[in-house]
Amino acid sequence: MDWSWSFVWEILPTLLEGVRVTILATLGGAVLAAVIGLALALLRRSPNKAVMRTTSFVIEFIRGTPLLVQLYFLFYVLPDAGITLGPMTAGLIGLGLHYGTYTAEVYRAGIDNVPTGQWEAAKACNLTGRQTWTQIILPQAIPPMVPALANYLIAMFKETPLLSAITVLELMNQARSVANFNYRYLEPMTLVGVFFLIISLISVSLLRLLERRLGRIG
Amino acid sequence: MNFMTTGMRVGSGKSLRITLGALAALALSSSFMSAPAVADGKLEELKKQGFARVAIANEPPYTEVKPDGTVSGAAPDVAREVFKRLGVGDIVASISEYGAMIPGLQAGRFDAVTAGLFMKPERCKAVAYSEPILCDAEALLVKKGNPMGFASYKDIADNPKARIGAPGGGTEEKLALQAGVPRDRVIVVPDGQSGVKMLQDGRIDAYSLPVLSINDLVKKANDPDLAVIAPVKGAPVYCDGAAFRKQDADLRDAYDKVLAEMKASGDFAKIIEPYGFSAAAAMSTTRDKLCGG
Structure with missing residues (x-):
């Protein structure tokens, strides 16, 4: 167990490239999850029973199976059906879909959380559907959602190493490859942990800041 | 402390x-x-224990885990026989990535690596190799007709669209990178079956392994749309050896002695030749030559 700083400097550029890919994957996955989640949440509120049931089933199905299995499916099984996704695309879709089902529940809880009286009051004031959503419901629904969404963002960030299973050269995969080449695991794996910790801590403080600001407006 | x-x-x-x-x-x-029992020497320790822990891959014909869980393949078969003659009853194998074998050996997770881990100067610095055991050239698996016209790793480097798959931390990955293929076009493939699948799906344009491993994979995949290019031009013929920790040189020396006897008596050839390996190739070279480079 002898820590070598010269080895650290040598592998740092490679690992930073991995950090870049990891951050890209997280941000891309987060945007997808936010959009997919919203779509699923709205579909689940659909007055049409069939749509509502199907959506519920899809959500439960995806939540009930491991992300790793979903990634393997997207990457190795879909080509048999003629759909060949690039590793990063498959990874983003996997992350977006998986976490989309979680954010959908957050949206649902946030919207359900607005008291019925608010809907009734909006109706009584003769507001249009659009006005009701943008001026009454969403401003009250969004601030309580932020902490939960932020937690999923951080959780997703920490799950990006799974993408290494489908050959995405993110941080974990880069670290494993430099470790494999140099027969040294101590420095690469320690640095991976440190990078994840630093980025998590920074994101957490940024997100807490956002929460506080939104809280003040709300 | x-x-x-x-x-x-x-x-x-x-x-x-x-x-x-x-x-x-x-x-x-x-x-x-993790403290090694220095007093007795490693061999005595293994004899007492009754088995040796070895690292293998799952890459027939070098190493293979049969569906019923038994371990075979040329490398473990040689190791089993040598250890038996040394008085160590059996081997217990665990599957590992090539790149993780040497760190695992150094960390004391295995007593030896018997996996077709080819001897190369930088590996020789990290571990104590036995004399050569299994020798093989490198091969490329491509789509039928070799649409991109590969003959060497350099050809892959020169084609900006070509992607090559190879096991992580294996010889082929290094050869491709050394030939100038950029990192993002060298895809680390988890196992042989995924390599074939990724080639079939068009995710990679060539998959590289030693000749005998590729031949075995192709036979099992049974896909007429695949073709083997062997040997890869400009790539050397490599030999593996059983790898031990540097401080277990006593075990290595004992291993070498039995191995030399088996080579002389023809028992060595009897074990490896059914798998397609050439005993003459292993006996025509030495550890010093392969490690010296």
Whole structure:
């Protein structure tokens, strides 16, 4: 167990490239999850029973199976059906879909959380559907959602190493490859942990800041 | 040890002291567990234990785990026989990535690596190799008709669209990178079956493994749209050996002695030739030559 700083400097550029890919994957996955989640949440509120049931089933199905299995499916099984996704695309879709089902529940809880009286009051004031959503419901629904969404963002960030299973050269995969080449695991794996910790801590403080600001407006 | 003294000095708060104490205890106990029994020598230790732990891949014909869980393949078969003659009854194998074998050996997870881990100067610096056992050239698996016209790793480097798959931390990955294929076009493939699948799906344009491994894969995949290019132009013929920790040189020396006897008596050829390996190739070269480069 002898820590070598010269080895650290040598592998740092490679690992930073991995950090870049990891951050890209997280941000891309987060945007997808936010959009997919919203779509699923709205579909689940659909007055049409069939749509509502199907959506519920899809959500439960995806939540009930491991992300790793979903990634393997997207990457190795879909080509048999003629759909060949690039590793990063498959990874983003996997992350977006998986976490989309979680954010959908957050949206649902946030919207359900607005008291019925608010809907009734909006109706009584003769507001249009659009006005009701943008001026009454969403401003009250969004601030309580932020902490939960932020937690999923951080959780997703920490799950990006799974993408290494489908050959995405993110941080974990880069670290494993430099470790494999140099027969040294101590420095690469320690640095991976440190990078994840630093980025998590920074994101957490940024997100807490956002929460506080939104809280003040709300 | 260092850990503990620091812990005691710094630990003014009670909880801090307890945590550091626990850490120190952990460090101490783990250093006890991994301490090699220097007094007896490694071979005596293995004899007493009754088995040797070896690292293998799952890459027939070098190493293979049969569906019923038994371990075969040329490398473990040789190791099993040598260990038996040394008085160590059996081998217990665990599957590992190529790149993780040497660190695992150094960390004491295995007693030897018997996996077709080719001898190369930088590996020889890290571990104690036996004399050569299995020799093979490198091959490329491509789509039928070799649409991109590959003959060497250099050809892959020169085609900006070509992607090559190879096992992580294996010889082929290194050869491709050394030939100038950029990192993002060398795809690390988890196992042979995924390599074939990725080639069939068009995710990679060539998959590289030693000749005998590729031949075995192609036979099992049974896909007429695949073709083998062997040997890869400009790539050397490599030989593996059983790899031991540097401090277990006594075990290595004993292993070499039995191996030399088996090579002389023809028992060695009897084990490896059914798998397609050439005993003459292994006997025509030496560790010193392969490690010297």
